[in-house]
Amino acid sequence: MDNFDYIILGAGSAGCVLANRLSENSSNKVLLLEAGGKDNYPWIHIPVGYFKTMHNPKTDWCYKTEPDESMNNISIRYPRGKTLGGSSSINGLLYIRGQHRDYDVWRQLGNTGWGWDDVLPYFIKAENQERGKSEFHGVDGPLSVSDQRIHLPLLDEFQNAAEEFGIPKTKDFNTGDNHGCGYFQVTEKDGFRCSTSVGYLNPVKK
Ligand SMILES: Cc1cc2nc3c(=O)[nH]c(=O)nc-3n(C[C@H](O)[C@H](O)[C@H](O)COP(=O)(O)OP(=O)(O)OC[C@H]3O[C@@H](n4cnc5c(N)ncnc54)[C@H](O)[C@@H]3O)c2cc1C
Incomplete structure (x- = not known):
């Protein structure tokens, strides 16, 4: 905490926006921590790529819901983004x-x-x-x-x-x-996905 004014946990939709806005004030020192990897897997950026990123441990936490009695005790897959941009990197746009x-x-x-x-x-x-x-x-x-x-x-x-x-x-x-x-x-630009990592984080990384 001696080195940073703000520590943001998770570079998802919310985290990337926060990092962008807080760092607008150049006297703020902002640390953004992300548990997933960089968003350099090509399918993240191609809109139809969510077929490749959902249920893929490289980019998805691959959660499953608890079995539910009202659904004949089945559990269903519950994707959540695990990469820069978080779920905005794997969502339906x-x-x-x-x-x-x-x-x-x-x-x-x-x-x-x-x-x-x-x-x-x-x-x-x-x-x-x-x-x-x-x-x-x-x-x-x-x-x-x-x-x-x-x-x-x-x-x-x-x-x-x-x-x-x-x-x-x-x-x-x-x-x-x-x-x-x-x-x-x-949420696309020129045919590519505009995640919050692309829209909010990349422009302020420096
Ligand atoms: C498959 C799917 C399809 C969707 N489709 C749409 C859609 O078409 N349109 C729409 O508007 N919304 C859609 N959504 C919803 C939308 O994407 C989410 O509501 C939104 O991205 C959630 O933002 P968030 O910041 O709360 O969490 P997230 O964006 O999920 O960010 C959380 C981040 O925290 C990281 N993290 C978790 N634990 C830790 C830890 N301990 N330390 C550090 N980092 C950690 C995660 O890896 C992740 O990057 C979809 C979501 C999914 C999963």
Whole structure:
């Protein structure tokens, strides 16, 4: 503790963001400790690579849940990232904020600062949105958000079918209203995964 002002345990989603923000003040000495390895396994960075990184002891803690009576006593695999970037290095890349009302209920329950209007500026601040700046999106943040590159005719038809059943098409699941059917956006830049290690840690490692 004589050498550091802050010690962060775990360089996952939260740890990398913390390390980035704390080190903005150059008088802070920050130590970030990660139990997993470096994120130099190539499949981490290729979006579909989660098929190679989940359940792989190189990048996943490979936890299993306790057998559950309500599930016929089976235990299920419960992946958690074990590398720089943590679970943001092995996750499904979906960029979907919560529902407006859920945040507001948190605030009503006494959590000052957690209502939708309170958190939205931070979502915007965090984001580098490929579609550009708007009421709900930012372009100056470290977390790159992009449209999916592949659209499949079957999925397009699924959306048409949903619309016939009264579920509207939507192009944006990040306005606080998640009702609708459409392609979600992903935390990617130029076709590569934007984990928090890539977005928040790499730029400040020096
Ligand atoms: C397979 C999978 C798919 C997901 N899909 C999505 C998705 O599509 N969209 C989405 O928004 N969210 C998704 N999530 C959830 C999201 O990725 C996590 O909620 C988020 O990354 C958790 O962040 P965290 O900082 O709490 O923990 P983590 O990111 O898991 O970080 C914890 C870090 O601590 C390290 N650590 C643990 N113990 C120690 C120790 N003793 N000493 C030092 N380091 C330690 C770990 O190795 C890890 O790097 C998914 C998660 C998983 C696992």
